[in-house]
Amino acid sequence: MGSNAMAGEAQRVQRPGSTADGDGMHWVQRWTADPARAGLKAFEGVEDDRASSDPGVKHVYVQDGAYRFDMPMNERDSSPDRQRNEVKGMRADGADLQILKGQTWRFTDSVYIPSSLEATTSFTHIMQFKKPGPGSAPIMVMSLRQHDGTPTIEFNSALSGKIVGHTALAPLQNKWIGVDLQVTFDDKDGAINWKLTDGSRTVVDAHASSLDTWLSQRARPKWGIYRSLKDKDHLKSTYLLVKGLKAYQQTS
Numbered sequence: 001m002g003s004n005a006m007a008g009e010a011q012r013v014q015r016p017g018s019t020a021d022g023d024g025m026h027w028v029q030r031w032t033a034d035p036a037r038a039g040l041k042a043f044e045g046v047e048d049d050r051a052s053s054d055p056g057v058k059h060v061y062v063q064d065g066a067y068r069f070d071m072p073m074n075e076r077d078s079s080p081d082r083q084r085n086e087v088k089g090m091r092a093d094g095a096d097l098q099i100l101k102g103q104t105w106r107f108t109d110s111v112y113i114p115s116s117l118e119a120t121t122s123f124t125h126i127m128q129f130k131k132p133g134p135g136s137a138p139i140m141v142m143s144l145r146q147h148d149g150t151p152t153i154e155f156n157s158a159l160s161g162k163i164v165g166h167t168a169l170a171p172l173q174n175k176w177i178g179v180d181l182q183v184t185f186d187d188k189d190g191a192i193n194w195k196l197t198d199g200s201r202t203v204v205d206a207h208a209s210s211l212d213t214w215l216s217q218r219a220r221p222k223w224g225i226y227r228s229l230k231d232k233d234h235l236k237s238t239y240l241l242v243k244g245l246k247a248y249q250q251t252s
Contacts, residue, residue, distance in 0.1 A: 025250055025252075027106055027251065028249050029246060031246065033067070033246075035065055036065065040060065040061075041091065043089055044089025045087070047084055047088065059085045068240070070085065071227070071237065073236060081230070082227060085225055087223055090221065100185070101185055103184075104183065104250035106183075106249075106250070108181070109179050109223075110179070112176050112241035113173050115170075116238040116239070118238075119234065120227065121145070122227075122228035124225070124227040125142065125225075126225060131216060131217055131219065132218065139158060139159055140156060140157050142154070142179070142194075144169055153167060153196070157211045159213065160190075164192050164206050167203055171203075177196055178198075179195070180194075181195070185219050186212075186214050191209040192207070193205075193207045223242050225239075
């Protein structure tokens with residue numbers, strides 16, 4: 001039940017520096033998160049059990065070349081109706097990278113979603129973009145959500161109220177899948193291209209334009225698990241793995 005699914009392999013940026021993809025877009029690699037070399041210092045910040053509900057335990061850490069996000073059922077966020085273990089932002093050369101209005105960025109990585117991390121009828125986000133600061137609404141989210149009783153993975157342009165694409169979750173669990181996301185950040189002329197790959201097979205290649213992908217100041221990506229506790233039938237202790245994180249900025 002993929003949205004805009006198509007055959008063929010996803011276009012990938014192959015090396016750092018300036019390069020062009022198959023559409024003639026030129027990209028400069030601005031960031032990579034190397035778990036072995038940078039660890040959690042690759043990010044602007046870490047949100048690990050902010051309410052200290054599971055004290056003395058690390059829930060966000062490096063394991064076997066990937067970033068691991070653990071989520072035990074007993075943990076609670078500062079808002080007790082939800083759970084959150086995430087990393088936020090991107091640091092390169094000792095500075096926080098700035099995503100500004102009018103810019104186009106590309107984010108690539110691989111994620112491993114175990115069967116214990118289920119889609120829910122409420123929200124279960126594994127990637128977000130937000131404006132820094134407390135109480136900020138999500139700009140866009142990649143989520144695991146039940147659609148008419150079917151577990152799916154979706155990308156939602158939240159400010160626009162538009163699902164850019166979605167596909168069945170179960171065939172993509174318990175394996176590494178590729179994520180390739182392109183975003184133009186703008187309050188009315190924003191655009192999103194979201195692609196998922198399973199090996200050499202493209203599962204979803206979805207695009208939407210004329211979107212609101214901007215709040216103010218700057219946009220900041222987040223990776224990890226952020227979920228509501230409302231759908232108890234689909235919740236259990238779980239984890240998420242992410243590796244190969246890279247970010248590119250379009251130059252022309």
